[in-house]
Amino acid sequence: MPWNEQLICISEQLKSQYGALIIPCYNKKMERTSIIEFLAGSLLLFSCLLPLSAGAQQENVPLTAEQNNAVLSEPRAIRWVKVTQMYVRQGDDIRWVSTPVDKGLWQLVNASEITRTPGISWVKQTFNLLPENLEIQAPMAVYLYGEASAEVYLNGVFVGRKGVPGVNAVAEQAGNIEANFYVPPGLLKPENNLLAIRFSSHIPGLKNYRLALEPRIGPYLDPQRLRMNTYLPSIFLVSAIGIAAIFFGARYALRQNEKAGLWLALMFLFSVLQLSAELYHVFFNFAYKWQLTRLALVFVFAIGSGVFLNLAIMAHFGIRATLRWVPVALALILSLPLLQGASFNQATFFVSVTYVLLAISLAGYLVYQRQKNARWLLGGLIVLSTAFAAPVGRFLDGTYYYAMSLGALALFILSATKLETTRKRAAQVEALSNRLELELLKKHLQPHFIMNTLMALSEWIVESPATGVKMIQSLAVEFRILYEVSGKSLIPLAREIKLCHTHLDLMSYRKKQRFRLDVSIANEDVQIPPALFHTLIENALSHNRYQAAEIVFTLSQTEDSALTTYIFSAPVGKLVRGSKEANSSGGVGLSYIKARLEESWGDRATFTDRLASGPTPAENVWRSVIEISKGKS
C-alpha cells in the first residue's frame, strides 16, 4: 500500500475514533454518571473553571469571534489529519524542508515512538486535507504534541517553532510540550502537502525512553475552547472523585476507627492526583523536559491508587493484616517493566489492570466467603475492568475517568449502606445499654432476691444479731456499688471484683455457707462492662444447689499481645429443677453478658460457656471464657 493511501486510511480511522470521543462524551455518557457526582462535581468544576478561563486569555488567538464561532457551529469541520507515522532521519540540512523522502535514508516510524538520538533530527510526511476541512473556509493550523523542541515547515515554508532545537542540551531552548501553529492562508493544498519538522530532544531521564512527536492538521480553533469541549466531562469526573476523597477523608478524620475509610480516601486522593497529572498538559503548557516527570508522577499515583484500592477492600472486609503487604510488594514488581524500556503510558496501564485484577480476585474470594456486599463489589469491579478494553492512550485519556467515577459511585453506595448499618447498630446498642442498666438494677429489686435476703436477715437477727448487722453491711455495700456502676458501660476490673466479693459475702450469710472467689489477675488496670462476673456468680448460685460448707469460684485473667482472656469457673452443684436451659447460652444472665460485651467490644469479644470436666466428676466445673482481642485502637 502506498504511503499516502496508508495515511488516508489511518486518518479515516482516527477521524472516526477521535470524532467519537468528543461528541458522545457529554451527550450520553455524562447522563450516565450519577446525580450525586454531578452535583458534587459541578461544585468543584466551578472552582476549576476560574483559573482555566484566566489561562485562556493568555493565549494569542489570531481569530475573530465570528471565525471561531463559524467553525464551532460546523461540528463536522472539526476534524484533524492526525499524522501517526513519519519518516525520520538523524542530521540537520535545511534543504530537507522541501526535498522528497528518500526511503533508503529515511526510516518510517510511529509518531508516538521515536527513538531518541543525540543532536538534531528531522521527520517528514505528506498528507491530504480532509474534505470537511476544505468545505468551510476555516483558517488552518498545525498542532504539535511531543517531548521535543521543534521547528515546523509546511510545503517548504516555516510556520512556527516550539523552543529552539539544538545539538545538545545547552544549545537547545526547550519548547513546550504542546504548541499550535497558525498556517497562513493559501499555503495548504487539498492533496500532497509536505510536513517537515526539525527537532531535538535532550530530555533527561530513562535511557530507552522513546519520544512522541505527534502532529495533526486541522481548523485553527480557540485552543481553550477546544480543550474544554474535549475534556469537560473529565473535569466533572475528576471533581467527583475529588469529592469522594474529601468525603472519605473527612469521615475518617471524624471517626478514626475505620481504617477502610482512610484507605478509600487515599485511593481517591491518588486517583485525583493521577488524573490531574494526566490532565495537566491540557490546561497548562509546560516545557517538554518536564514530561517524563509528569508521566512518572502519573505512574506513581496510579500505583498509590491501586494499592489503596486493595487495602480499602481488605480493611473493609477484615482480611488478615499480613496479606496487606501484597499490594505494596506488587508495586515494586510492577515497576520492573519500566527498566525494560516500556513506556510510562504502558506501565501505567499495566499497573491499573493489575491492581483491578487483584481487587477482582479479592472480591471473588469474599463472594466465595459469602461476605455481605461482596457481590456488589465484585460487580462494580468487573464493570470497572471493562474500561481496559479501550486502547492504552484512550484508556488513560478518557475511559479511566468513567471507570474511576463509577467505582467512586459504587463505593459511595457501599459506604452509605455500611454507615447506615453502623448507625442502626449504634442506636440498637444504645437502647440495649439503657435496657441493660435497668435489667441490672431490676435483678436486685426482684422479689426473689430481696425478699429471701430480708427473710434470711430477719432470721439472723433472731439467731445472732451481730451476724445480722454484718449482713446488713454487705447488702448496703452491694447496693452502693451496683448503683454506682449500673449506668456505666465500662468499670475498672478492681471494682467488679469488689462487687463479686461483696455479693458472695451476702450470699454466704443468706445460704449459711461459705462462698469464696479466688482471683488471679495479670493486669488489673483494665476496664470491663459492669456486673460481668457478678452475673456469672449469680447464675451459678441460682442454677446449682451447693451442699459443701465452702464453695470456691475462680476467676483468672491472662493477657498476651493479641488477647485478654478471662476464665471463670463455678463448681457444679445439684442442678436446680427447671433451670437446665440456664447453663447453656440461652439464659437471661448470659444474654446480659453477651449484650454488654457486644456493646463495648462488638465482634472483638467472644463468650463461651460450657461444662468442663475436672480430674474427678466431683470436680467438674461450669467454665465461662471471655476473650477480648486487641483491635487496632
Place this chain on the structure above:
Amino acid sequence: MRALIIEDEIMVAQALKRMIANIVGVKLTSLDHVECVADGELFLQGNEIDVVFLDLNLGGENGFDLLTEMVAQPFQTIVVSANTDQALQAYELGVVDFVPKPFLEDRLSDAIARLDTHHALAHAGCGNAKFLGIRHRGNTRIVAIDDVVRIQAAAKYSELYLASGSVFMHEKNLGQLMMLLPENFQRVHKSHAVDLLQIQDLVCQPGSKYELVLISAETVPVGRSFVSALRARLA
C-alpha cells in the same frame, strides 16, 4: 400434725421450722425439710403428711405445673413465696394460704389456723380455688370447679361429679376440699357436698329423711345435722 417444708433458702427453712414448732406445739408429730421438689416427691412416696409449706418460684409454667401437681395430692399446701404477684393464681389452683416473704410468726400462725377443719365441717366452702388438680394414671389434669356439680366422699378420697356426667377421683378428703372450694359449695351430709346453684328442690321424705333434688334429677341425701344450715343458705 405432720408437716413438710420444701425450701431451698436455708435461713427461711430455719425460720419456718422454728415458727411452726412454736405455733403447733405438741400437736406437731413430724416436721421435715427438703431443699427441692424432687426431694419432696421422694419423701412423699414413703411418708404421709397433712401439710406442705412450699417455696414456689412461679416464674414460668414450671411453677404452675408444680403447683397443680401439689394440690392434687392428699395434703394441704401453704405457699411461702417472695413472688406475691403469683398469689392469686396459687389461690385459684387451690392452696390453703399464700404467705409472702418475709413473714412474721403471726402471719404463719394465721395460715396454720386455716388448716383446722372443724369450722368448715358443717358449713360452706371457704376457699378461693377455681380449679382442682387431679392425679389420674400418673398424669395431672385440671378440672374447673364451675363444672363440678357435687362431691361425694369415697373412703379417704373424694369423687367429683361433673355436669358432663364424668366422675373424677380426688386424693384429698371432703373436709380438705371444703377448705379450698368457694362458698357456693355446701356440705349437706357427712359424705356429700353440692353446688348450691345446682339444687332444684329440698324434699322431706317419710321418717324425717331429707333429700336434695338437683337440676340433673339426681338426688343427694341430706344429713340431719346439716338441714338447718342448708335451709338458711337456700332461703
